[in-house]
Amino acid sequence: xxxxxxxxxxxxxxxxxxxxxxxxxxxxxxxxxxxxxxxxxxxxxxxxxxxxxxxxxxxxxxxxxxxxxxxxxxxxxxxxxxxxxxxxxxxxxxxxxxxxxxxxxxxxxxxxxxxxxxxxxxxxxxxxxxxxxxxxxxxxxxxxxxxxxxxxxxxxxxxxxxxxxxxxxxxxxxxxxx
Numbered sequence: 001x002x003x004x005x006x007x008x009x010x011x012x013x014x015x016x017x018x019x020x021x022x023x024x025x026x027x028x029x030x031x032x033x034x035x036x037x038x039x040x041x042x043x044x045x046x047x048x049x050x051x052x053x054x055x056x057x058x059x060x061x062x063x064x065x066x067x068x069x070x071x072x073x074x075x076x077x078x079x080x081x082x083x084x085x086x087x088x089x090x091x092x093x094x095x096x097x098x099x100x101x102x103x104x105x106x107x108x109x110x111x112x113x114x115x116x117x118x119x120x121x122x123x124x125x126x127x128x129x130x131x132x133x134x135x136x137x138x139x140x141x142x143x144x145x146x147x148x149x150x151x152x153x154x155x156x157x158x159x160x161x162x163x164x165x166x167x168x169x170x171x172x173x174x175x176x177x178x
């Protein structure tokens with residue numbers, strides 16, 4: 001005659017490995033079937049069954065024997081499936097947020113690239129004197145006095161050139177907007 005589940009569970013909770021192995025062998029398919037019905041996925045059911053079997057030694061310590069072992073095991077499986085759903089939903093929400101972030105990052109990159117291309121094209125339309133002034137003041141972040149020293153010009157000439165660059169870039173942008 002087979003040993004009752006409850007007897008095996010009590011022995012397994014006390015550290016009897018043979019009793020634990022007998023319980024797992026007896027109920028593995030039951031756990032899997034219920035897991036498959038709860039998750040709708042063979043892969044998730046397999047993972048769930050493995051997870052339950054791995055956690056069962058610790059869980060058995062909390063088994064009080066107030067219900068049949070199979071009833072308790074069903075409850076463990078239902079709870080594990082609910083935990084799995086919550087983890088999957090959390091991951092899905094996290095990945096959705098990540099996806100939104102990635103879309104926004106790519107859009108910002110594209111906007112920055114478009115702005116850079118526009119500026120390159122607009123700068124190509126400026127004369128070499130204005131381009132070299134912009135390259136020093138904005139590109140190399142020199143002060144107007146430093147740029148004037150590099151170019152051998154007065155600081156006032158550099159200020160005028162920068163003002164002229166702003167006017168021309170504004171005019172180019174307005175022409176393109178039409």
